[in-house]
Amino acid sequence: MSKATFRISRGSGGDLTPEDYEIEIGEGMVVLDAVHQIQSEGASDLAVRWNCKAGKCGSCSAEVNGMPRLMCMTRLEDLDLSQPVTIEPMHAFPHVRDLVTDVSSNYRAKKSIKPFKPRKPDNADGTWNMKQEDVERVQEFRKCIECFLCQDVCHVLRDHHKHEEFIGPRNFVYSAALEMHPLDTEDRVGDLKKDQGIGYCNITKCCTVVCPENIKITDNAIIPLKERVVDEFYDPFTKLFRMFKPKK
Amino acid sequence: MNGYTTHEFDVLVIGAGGAGLRAAIEASGTGAKVALICKSLLGKAHTVMAEGGMAAAMGTADDRDSWSTHFADTMRGGMYLNNSRMAELHAKEAADRVNELEAWGAVFDRTPEGRINQRNFGGHKYRRLAHVGDRTGLEMIRTLQDHGIHQGFEVFMEYTVVDLLMDGGRVAGAFAYERNHGTFHLFRAKAVILATGGLGRCYKVTSNSWEGTGDGHALAYHAGAEMRDMEFLQFHPTGMVWPPSVRGILVTEGVRGEGGILQNSEGRRFMFDDIPDAYSHQTSDNEEEGWRYITGDKEARRPPELLTRDHVARCIIREIKEGRGSPHGGVFLNIHWIKENLKDAEAHIKKKLPSMYHQFKELAGVDITKESMEVGPTTHYVMGGIKVDADTQMSTVPGLFAAGECAGGLHGANRLGGNSLSDLVVFGKRAGQYAAEYASGHDMPTVDEGQVQDIAKETLAPFERGDTGENPFQIQHALQDMMQAKAGIVRTHVEMTEGLEELQKLKARAAECGVQSNRDFNPGWNTALDLKPLLACSEMILMSAINRKESRGGHYHDDYPEKCPEHAKWNTIIHKSADGTMTRTEAEIPAVRSDLQEIIEENQR
Ligand SMILES: Cc1cc2nc3c(=O)[nH]c(=O)nc-3n(C[C@H](O)[C@H](O)[C@H](O)COP(=O)(O)OP(=O)(O)OC[C@H]3O[C@@H](n4cnc5c(N)ncnc54)[C@H](O)[C@@H]3O)c2cc1C
Ligand code: SF4
Ligand code: SF4
Ligand code: FES
Numbered sequence: 001m002s003k004a005t006f007r008i009s010r011g012s013g014g015d016l017t018p019e020d021y022e023i024e025i026g027e028g029m030v031v032l033d034a035v036h037q038i039q040s041e042g043a044s045d046l047a048v049r050w051n052c053k054a055g056k057c058g059s060c061s062a063e064v065n066g067m068p069r070l071m072c073m074t075r076l077e078d079l080d081l082s083q084p085v086t087i088e089p090m091h092a093f094p095h096v097r098d099l100v101t102d103v104s105s106n107y108r109a110k111k112s113i114k115p116f117k118p119r120k121p122d123n124a125d126g127t128w129n130m131k132q133e134d135v136e137r138v139q140e141f142r143k144c145i146e147c148f149l150c151q152d153v154c155h156v157l158r159d160h161h162k163h164e165e166f167i168g169p170r171n172f173v174y175s176a177a178l179e180m181h182p183l184d185t186e187d188r189v190g191d192l193k194k195d196q197g198i199g200y201c202n203i204t205k206c207c208t209v210v211c212p213e214n215i216k217i218t219d220n221a222i223i224p225l226k227e228r229v230v231d232e233f234y235d236p237f238t239k240l241f242r243m244f245k246p247k248k
Numbered sequence: 249m250n251g252y253t254t255h256e257f258d259v260l261v262i263g264a265g266g267a268g269l270r271a272a273i274e275a276s277g278t279g280a281k282v283a284l285i286c287k288s289l290l291g292k293a294h295t296v297m298a299e300g301g302m303a304a305a306m307g308t309a310d311d312r313d314s315w316s317t318h319f320a321d322t323m324r325g326g327m328y329l330n331n332s333r334m335a336e337l338h339a340k341e342a343a344d345r346v347n348e349l350e351a352w353g354a355v356f357d358r359t360p361e362g363r364i365n366q367r368n369f370g371g372h373k374y375r376r377l378a379h380v381g382d383r384t385g386l387e388m389i390r391t392l393q394d395h396g397i398h399q400g401f402e403v404f405m406e407y408t409v410v411d412l413l414m415d416g417g418r419v420a421g422a423f424a425y426e427r428n429h430g431t432f433h434l435f436r437a438k439a440v441i442l443a444t445g446g447l448g449r450c451y452k453v454t455s456n457s458w459e460g461t462g463d464g465h466a467l468a469y470h471a472g473a474e475m476r477d478m479e480f481l482q483f484h485p486t487g488m489v490w491p492p493s494v495r496g497i498l499v500t501e502g503v504r505g506e507g508g509i510l511q512n513s514e515g516r517r518f519m520f521d522d523i524p525d526a527y528s529h530q531t532s533d534n535e536e537e538g539w540r541y542i543t544g545d546k547e548a549r550r551p552p553e554l555l556t557r558d559h560v561a562r563c564i565i566r567e568i569k570e571g572r573g574s575p576h577g578g579v580f581l582n583i584h585w586i587k588e589n590l591k592d593a594e595a596h597i598k599k600k601l602p603s604m605y606h607q608f609k610e611l612a613g614v615d616i617t618k619e620s621m622e623v624g625p626t627t628h629y630v631m632g633g634i635k636v637d638a639d640t641q642m643s644t645v646p647g648l649f650a651a652g653e654c655a656g657g658l659h660g661a662n663r664l665g666g667n668s669l670s671d672l673v674v675f676g677k678r679a680g681q682y683a684a685e686y687a688s689g690h691d692m693p694t695v696d697e698g699q700v701q702d703i704a705k706e707t708l709a710p711f712e713r714g715d716t717g718e719n720p721f722q723i724q725h726a727l728q729d730m731m732q733a734k735a736g737i738v739r740t741h742v743e744m745t746e747g748l749e750e751l752q753k754l755k756a757r758a759a760e761c762g763v764q765s766n767r768d769f770n771p772g773w774n775t776a777l778d779l780k781p782l783l784a785c786s787e788m789i790l791m792s793a794i795n796r797k798e799s800r801g802g803h804y805h806d807d808y809p810e811k812c813p814e815h816a817k818w819n820t821i822i823h824k825s826a827d828g829t830m831t832r833t834e835a836e837i838p839a840v841r842s843d844l845q846e847i848i849e850e851n852q853r
Contacts, residue, residue, distance in 0.1 A: 028491020
């Protein structure tokens with residue numbers, strides 16, 4: 001058994017102070033285990049969200065040593081324990097308490113996206129036929145666990161606070177899943193440009209880097225959506241991007 | 249006087265897993281004014297964690313399947329303690345509910361013909377589980393959530409209901425606190441639907457999240473509802489056992505559905521050693537035939553790894569007890585062996601079981617395409633629950649409905665894998681429909697301010713004891729250790745008696761627990777309040793289990809290791825008597841309708 005120190009941001013409403021907790025650590029522990037241990041050994045009011053403890057629900061997002069991560073999937077073995085491990089709440093959202101933030105803007109943004117509207121059923125029993133190859137692209141997007149780490153890292157939200165004008169990478173992934181759904185007949189391109197701010201994205205790919213589900217957010221979701229926008233309107237970044245993209 | 253905000257709705261749905269979301273969609277569709285409350289953020293309920301799939305006799309992967317076979321499989325799996333009408337409705341309606349999810353945007357894995365594909369699972373005679381890799385629950389909850397947010401019901405996320413309000417014998421609403429700031433809310437409603445999920449958190453080793461504290465079970469019990477079959481817990485045979493911090497996390501049965509085998513430390517496939525008579529005619533007795541079944545050979549019988557969960561779990565315990573376990577106290581689950589039979593086995597495993605691959609790689613440092621997993625039983629699901637009318641899902645309390653895992657009856661003594669996700673949408677829909685109907689025929693009940701103030705006071709009591717009281721996490725851990733030891737997978741009369749005694753002490757400790765700081769997002773306070781439902785559920789489990797002097801399904805009694813036909817005739821009923829004590833009765837099971845009985849018998853041949 002060895003010891004490690006965790007430097008956790010504590011406080012309410014954005015007024016945060018780092019506090020150090022030293023605990024015994026065991027084999028295979030993840031950051032979320034450390035937080036739970038600290039809670040049950042004394043800091044019972046330490047606020048944290050979690051559910052599945054297996055990377056499936058997207059509740060335990062935080063910034064560990066400055067990196068947006070799922071705490072339940074971050075093993076202590078992979079961190080430098082000679083230094084205190086810092087655990088901070090996500091920065092892009094209004095702070096509630098300790099490691100908990102108010103992520104409701106993401107839900108509001110999603111609601112602004114036009115829902116799924118399928119074509120007429122293919123079969124008399126009201127069902128459809130789709131090939132596995134045709135659904136795979138959409139299945140990639142539907143892996144999203146709504147952890148909002150991509151939203152946290154995107155500078156348009158994090159630094160420029162465009163929460164009400166820019167739906168963010170998570171919601172572009174959602175729009176892409178709908179737009180590329182083989183059965184869908186709705187048109188969302190106008191909204192993406194006008195109300196949902198896709199033009200603010202300058203393809204930095206920071207969102208893709210942090211996605212725990214390895215969704216190729218920028219390449220597979222945002223760029224194809226931008227291309228659809230360009231086909232209908234004009235978008236400076238896509239134009240640039242297209243100029244440099246190798247022709248397939 | 250404690251302040252609170254009052255809300256009024258026709259139908260109040262408590263719980264936003266598959267069952268609650270489906271209920272809210274249905275109730276809203278009738279024009280009723282509906283609220284949906286959940287403890288976590290929307291989309292994070294247990295349903296999101298479901299992996300393997302959703303059972304429905306659609307016949308897209310095997311055209312021999314039909315609702316009647318699904319019905320018979322469910323009854324056999326439940327060892328005939330099921331409510332047969334619920335099993336009938338479930339088998340008949342599940343396929344429509346799957347297709348409805350597709351119409352709302354779900355993208356299931358496909359057959360070569362472009363239809364919804366179905367996979368093998370334990371206890372199901374044919375390939376019957378619609379699935380999306382091993383993240384079916386995510387697909388279900390997201391589809392319902394994304395469809396639901398446009399249906400007009402109001403969502404209150406991170407609200408926890410602590411008590412139901414009563415107007416005489418009828419339910420009148422619920423009292424809740426909001427997590428972020430601890431403010432109080434009174435929800436008045438004409439009808440209330442409980443869809444609160446399970447109670448795995450009564451145990452130390454569990455696949456359930458912090459939410460699984462049996463709140464709905466306890467709320468209904470305290471409101472006077474009858475509870476059934478509370479002795480039947482499902483210990484899933486394959487939870488992770490190593491490293492310690494992930495102990496209990498689920499390894500989907502889909503691994504065995506794709507050909508995974510169980511081996512002991514000697515490398516022996518021990519499931520061949522004990523095949524129960526009820527299943528011998530449909531279970532293979534050699535490896536070659538078992539593999540043919542996995543590859544879709546309709547002549548082949550199922551491999552023994554796909555026997556029902558209760559049986560597989562006990563075989564694993566036997567191997568461990570007799571010294572043939574794995575280094576960390578489990579057994580081996582091996583999927584990499586399929587490369588003996590399959591060229592591109594590695595890619596196949598990653599495609600079919602992506603999140604299992606990920607989970608073991610990230611959390612245990614094990615590559616399942618090359619190494620075996622170490623697995624052992626974990627507390628997973630509660631078959632018992634609120635007793636409901638099969639057609640309407642109304643409990644024995646007027647105006648109070650229940651659906652999903654917190655309702656009892658469909659699964660009898662043991663649930664088949666995949667039958668929960670289908671349960672959620674079949675009975676979620678029914679609960680929504682009939683609760684809305686009930687609401688439209690009744691006036692708003694009255695609320696007693698005295699009752700509200702009593703609840704508010706009790707909810708704040710842990711703060712009054714403050715630092716002088718015991719840390720609620722410690723009490724929760726002590727309860728979980730006790731239940732694990734005294735009411736686990738193998739039970740004895742002596743241990744259960746001790747369990748009931750220890751429970752009384754734990755109740756006394758819980759009454760003295762204290763929490764620090766304020767009401768803002770305070771896990772200590774939240775945990776203190778969770779103790780009440782955890783204790784009520786643990787007592788219901790022990791009280792029910794100690795009286796069933798036989799072994800059946802999820803209840804294994806070491807003093808009575810056999811099934812007893814006399815005990816197949818009744819269900820355990822628990823309810824709160826007028827003086828507040830917990831009472832238990834045995835309720836005779838009504839005769840199964842003759843046409844259904846015929847189906848059962850045909851399928852036994
Ligand atoms: C890891 C795992 C894998 C599984 N795999 C499968 C599978 O492959 N196939 C299958 O059929 N089944 C599977 N199951 C079982 C199945 O997922 C669950 O039984 C099912 O999801 C329960 O759904 P539910 O709607 O009843 O409740 P849940 O999804 O558990 O939701 C309960 C809801 O109630 C809310 N709630 C609870 N108490 C309160 C309260 N006091 N106040 C307000 N809200 C409250 C919670 O916040 C939550 O929103 C699996 C379960 C687990 C844990
Ligand atoms: S690629 Fe676009 S959406 Fe992603 S982080 Fe960069 S600016 Fe934000
Ligand atoms: S796209 Fe990836 S990072 Fe963004 S919310 Fe979904 S899972 Fe998280
Ligand atoms: S707790 Fe579910 S993703 Fe971490």
